[in-house]
Amino acid sequence: xxxxxxxxxxxxxxxxxxxxxxxxxxxxxxxxxxxxxxxxxxxxxxxxxxxxxxxxxxxxxxxxxxxxxxxxxxxxxxxxxxxxxxxxxxxxxxxxxxxxxxxxxxxxxxxxxxxxxxxxxxxxxxxxxxxxxxxxxxxxxxxxxxxxxxxxxxxxxxx
Amino acid sequence: xxxxxxxxxxxxxxxxxxxxxxxxxxxxxxxxxxxxxxxxxxxxxxxxxxxxxxxxxxxxxxxxxxxxxxxxxxxxxxxxxxxxxxxxxxxxxxxxxxxxxxxxxxxxxxxxxxxxxxxxxxxxxxxxxxxxxxxxxxxxxxxxxxxxxxxxxxxxxxxxxxxxxxxxxxxxxxxxxxxxxxxxxxxxxxxxxxxxxxxxxxxxxxxxxxxxxxxxxxxxxxxxxxxxxxxxxxxxxxxxxxxxxx
Amino acid sequence: xxxxxxxxxxxxxxxxxxxxxxxxxxxxxxxxxxxxxxxxxxxxxxxxxxxxxxxxxxxxxxxxxxxxxxxxxxxxxxxxxxxxxxxxxxxxxxxxxxxxxxxxxxxxxxxxxxxxxxxxxxxxxxxxxxxxxxxxxxxxxxxxxxxxxxxxxxxxxxxxxxxxxxxxxxxxxxxxxxxxxxxxxxxxxxxxxxxxxxxxxxxxxxxxxxxxxxxxxxxxxxxxxxxxxxxxxxxxxxxxxxxxxxxxxxxxxxxxxxxxxxxxxxxxxxxxxxxxxxxxxxxxxxxxxxxxxxxxxxxxxxxxxxxxxxxxxxxxxxxxxxxxxxxxxxxxxxxxxxxxxxxxxxxxxxxxxxxxxxxxxxxxxxxxxxxxxxxxxxxxxxxxxxxxxxxxxxxxxxxx
Numbered sequence: 001x002x003x004x005x006x007x008x009x010x011x012x013x014x015x016x017x018x019x020x021x022x023x024x025x026x027x028x029x030x031x032x033x034x035x036x037x038x039x040x041x042x043x044x045x046x047x048x049x050x051x052x053x054x055x056x057x058x059x060x061x062x063x064x065x066x067x068x069x070x071x072x073x074x075x076x077x078x079x080x081x082x083x084x085x086x087x088x089x090x091x092x093x094x095x096x097x098x099x100x101x102x103x104x105x106x107x108x109x110x111x112x113x114x115x116x117x118x119x120x121x122x123x124x125x126x127x128x129x130x131x132x133x134x135x136x137x138x139x140x141x142x143x144x145x146x147x148x149x150x151x152x153x154x155x156x157x158x159x
Numbered sequence: 160x161x162x163x164x165x166x167x168x169x170x171x172x173x174x175x176x177x178x179x180x181x182x183x184x185x186x187x188x189x190x191x192x193x194x195x196x197x198x199x200x201x202x203x204x205x206x207x208x209x210x211x212x213x214x215x216x217x218x219x220x221x222x223x224x225x226x227x228x229x230x231x232x233x234x235x236x237x238x239x240x241x242x243x244x245x246x247x248x249x250x251x252x253x254x255x256x257x258x259x260x261x262x263x264x265x266x267x268x269x270x271x272x273x274x275x276x277x278x279x280x281x282x283x284x285x286x287x288x289x290x291x292x293x294x295x296x297x298x299x300x301x302x303x304x305x306x307x308x309x310x311x312x313x314x315x316x317x318x319x320x321x322x323x324x325x326x327x328x329x330x331x332x333x334x335x336x337x338x339x340x341x342x343x344x345x346x347x348x349x350x351x352x353x354x355x356x357x358x359x360x361x362x363x364x365x366x367x368x369x370x371x372x373x374x375x376x377x378x379x380x381x382x383x384x385x386x387x388x389x390x391x392x393x394x395x396x397x398x399x400x401x402x403x404x405x
Numbered sequence: 406x407x408x409x410x411x412x413x414x415x416x417x418x419x420x421x422x423x424x425x426x427x428x429x430x431x432x433x434x435x436x437x438x439x440x441x442x443x444x445x446x447x448x449x450x451x452x453x454x455x456x457x458x459x460x461x462x463x464x465x466x467x468x469x470x471x472x473x474x475x476x477x478x479x480x481x482x483x484x485x486x487x488x489x490x491x492x493x494x495x496x497x498x499x500x501x502x503x504x505x506x507x508x509x510x511x512x513x514x515x516x517x518x519x520x521x522x523x524x525x526x527x528x529x530x531x532x533x534x535x536x537x538x539x540x541x542x543x544x545x546x547x548x549x550x551x552x553x554x555x556x557x558x559x560x561x562x563x564x565x566x567x568x569x570x571x572x573x574x575x576x577x578x579x580x581x582x583x584x585x586x587x588x589x590x591x592x593x594x595x596x597x598x599x600x601x602x603x604x605x606x607x608x609x610x611x612x613x614x615x616x617x618x619x620x621x622x623x624x625x626x627x628x629x630x631x632x633x634x635x636x637x638x639x640x641x642x643x644x645x646x647x648x649x650x651x652x653x654x655x656x657x658x659x660x661x662x663x664x665x666x667x668x669x670x671x672x673x674x675x676x677x678x679x680x681x682x683x684x685x686x687x688x689x690x691x692x693x694x695x696x697x698x699x700x701x702x703x704x705x706x707x708x709x710x711x712x713x714x715x716x717x718x719x720x721x722x723x724x725x726x727x728x729x730x731x732x733x734x735x736x737x738x739x740x741x742x743x744x745x746x747x748x749x750x751x752x753x754x755x756x757x758x759x760x761x762x763x764x765x766x767x768x769x770x771x772x773x774x775x776x777x778x779x780x781x782x783x784x785x786x787x788x789x790x791x792x793x794x795x796x797x798x799x800x801x802x803x804x805x
Contacts, residue, residue, distance in 0.1 A: 281531075
C-alpha cells in the first residue's frame with residue numbers, strides 16, 4: 001500500500017512534462033499563432049479547419065494538421081526508430097501533453113502522426129495541362145496519347 | 160448522328176480485329192483549352208459550377224485497369240492492412256472481368272465509386288458523414304463517421320470499404336483509419352491542387368477527366384460524340400464515372 | 406366490467422431471483438468484454454467483412470428492437486382497443502418493451518466502428534436517412550413507454566392513460582415501419598428493396614413481442630408462485646397464432662412479388678433453392694419451426710389449455726423469428742450485388758461470388774450480451790415497481 005502511494009507521489013513529482021519543441025524551433029521561430037493562444041485553443045483552429053477542408057475543399061496550410069505534424073514532429077528518433085503518438089515513451093509532441101492532461105484524441109487513428117519519410121511517386125501534372133507524364137514536356141501531344149474524339153463530318157466521309 | 164457513326168465505327172473496328180483507337184483516320188484532336196479546368200485558389204471553397212467526372216474507354220485499357228488500381232493503392236495506401244483477412248481488406252478500386260452469359264463476350268473494367276449525382280450512400284447516412292461535395296465528389300467525412308456501415312449496404316457498386324483495424328503511417332494526404340468507412344474520393348487532395356486523380360494519370364490514353372458541367376470541356380465533348388454508359392443505369396443515379404465500350 | 410380490482414405488487418426478490426439476475430448480468434458482462442475487445446482491436450476479429458457488413462450482432466439487435474415494439478402491443482390492445490382482459494398485463498408489457506429496446510440498442514451501438522462517437526449520432530442528423538429517423542423514433546419510444554407506465558401506475562394521472570396508450574401505440578407502429586424501412590429502402594439490393602418489408606416487420610414484431618412476453622410472463626409467475634389461469638393464456642395463444650400467420654403471409658407476398666421480377670430471380674433462387682445453409686434455415690428454421698409447427702401446436706385441440714404446448718410454440722416462434730432475421734440480413738448480403746445483369750463477373754473484391762460468413766465468438770458474446778442486458782433490466786424493473794398483478798387466475802378475470 002505504502003509502496004503504491006510512493007509510486008503515485010513520484011508520478012506527481014514528475015510535474016508537467018516538457019513538450020519537445022526542438023523539431024519545430026529548428027524550422028521556424030514562431031508558430032502560426034502566439035504560443036499561449038495555441039496552447040489554449042489549438043483544437044478550435046483544427047476543428048474549424050477540418051470542416052473547411054473536407055466539406056469545402058479549402059486547403060490552406062496555416063491551420064492544417066499536416067503542417068503541425070510536419071513542423072513539430074521529427075519522423076524518427078536519433079536511434080532511427082519511428083516516432084508514433086501511441087508510443088510508450090510519450091515523446092511524440094502531441095502525446096507528451098495529451099497523456100499528461102488525460103485528454104484522449106482520435107486524430108491519429110486516421111491521420112499520419114509523423115511526416116512522411118519515403119516519398120511516393122511525384123505526380124506533377126496539372127489538370128489543365130494537355131500533356132501527360134508519359135509524353136515529353138514541350139512536345140506536341142501524340143495522337144495515340146489522347147482519346148479519340150469522333151467528328152461527324154470526318155466520319156461521314158470515311159464510312 | 161455522330162453517335163451512330165461512332166458506334167458503327169467501333170463495331171467495324173471490332174470486326175476487323177483492330178482496337179477502336181487504332182483507327183487513326185477519323186481521330187480529331189480537339190485543341191485542349193489551357194484554362195479548361197482552372198486550378199482553384201487554395202483559400203476558395205469548391206463550387207457547384209463544376210462537376211468532376213471521368214470517362215474510361217475500356218477498349219483502350221490494355222490491362223483492364225490494373226495499373227489504375229495500382230496507382231490508387233500507392234496514392235492512398237490501402238490494400239495491405241496487416242491484420243485484416245482478404246475479405247476484410249479495403250478495396251477502393253478493383254478490376255472486374257465481365258462475361259456475358261449468352262454471347263460470351265468478355266471485357267474487363269475498373270470499378271470504383273461512381274460519384275453519383277443522386278448517391279444512395281449519402282441518402283442513408285445517419286450523420287451526414289457520407290457526403291457529396293459541391294463539385295460532385297462523393298466522399299466520407301471521417302470526422303463524423305460513426306462506422307455504422309449503412310452506406311456500404313446502400314451502395315450498388317460495392318465501392319465502399321470498412322477499416323477493420325488500427326493503422327499507422329497513413330499517407331498524410333489521405334487519412335484512413337479504424338472504424339470508419341472509406342472509398343474513392345477522386346483524389347480530392349489532388350483535384351484541389353489542380354492535379355489529375357492518380358488513376359487517370361496511370362492510364363492517360365484511356366481516360367479523360369474533367370468538368371461535366373462545362374459543355375466545352377474535353378470530357379463533355381468526348382461524351383457528346385461517343386456517349387458514356389453507366390453501370391446499373393437502371394437505378395437512375397446519374398453517375399460521374401462513365402464508360403465507353405461497356 | 407369487473408367488480409374486482411386488479412392488485413399489483415412487486416416481484417419478491419427470492420434467492421432464485423438473485424441467481425437469475427446474476428446470470429443475466431454475467432451474460433451482459435460477456436457482451437461488455439466483447440465490446441471492449443472490438444473497440445480496442447477493430448472489427449477484424451469478427452466474422453464480418455466488406456461483403457457481409459452487417460452480421461450476427463445486427464440480427465440480435467434487430468430481433469430485440471422488433472420484439473420490443475411488439476411487446477408493447479399487449480398494453481396497446483388493452484388501452485387502444487379497450488380489451489379489458491389485456492389491461493392487467495399493460496404495465497408488464499411496457500416494462501418489457503423498454504428492456505428489450507435498451508438491450509437491442511446497446512448491441513447496435515456497441516457494434517459501431519466508432520461507438521465513442523455516439524454523441525455525433527445524436528447531434529448530427531441527416532433527415533433524409535431512415536437511420537437518423539430511427540434514432541429519434543427509438544428515443545421517443547423509450548420516453549413514451551415511461552410516460553405510459555407512469556399513467557398506469559399513478560392514480561392522479563389516470564386521465565391521461567388512454568392518450569398515452571394511443572400515442573405509444575401509434576409511435577410503435579411508426580417505429581417498426583422505420584426498422585423495416587432500414588432494409589426496404591436499400592434500392593441497390595435485390596433481396597431487400599421492397600415496401601412489404603415495413604408491414605412484414607410489424608407483423609413480425611407482433612409475433613416476436615408476444616412470444617417473448619408469453620414466455621417471460623409464464624416463468625415470472627412460476628418464479629413468484631403466483632396464479633396464472635387458462636383464460637389469459639388462451640387469449641394470448643390465439644393472438645400469437647394470428648400474428649404468426651400474418652408474418653408468414655407477408656413473407657409469402659414478398660417472395661411471390663420477387664419471383665415475378667426477373668432481376669430478383671437470382672437471389673430468390675439462392676435463398677429458396679440452392680443457398681445451402683440459408684435455404685435450410687429458410688425452409689426448416691423459418692417456415693417449419695417458426696411457422697407451421699407453432700401454428701399446429703396452437704390449433705391442436707388435444708393441446709388446448711396446455712401451458713407447455715403454448716410455451717413450446719412461443720419458443721419456436723422466437724427461434725423461427727431469429728432465423729428469419731438471419732436469413733434476411735445475412736442471407737441477403739451473402740448473395741453478391743449484381744453489377745451487370747445476365748453476365749458473370751469476377752474480381753479481386755469477390756464480385757459475383759457467394760460470400761461466406763461465419764460469426765466469431767465475439768459476435769455471439771455481443772449479441773447474447775444484449776439479450777442478457779434486456780432480461781436483467783426486466784428483472785430489476787419488476788422488483789423496483791409494481792408491474793405484476795398479484796393473480797391472473799381465471800376467477801379474477803371472468804367478469805371482464
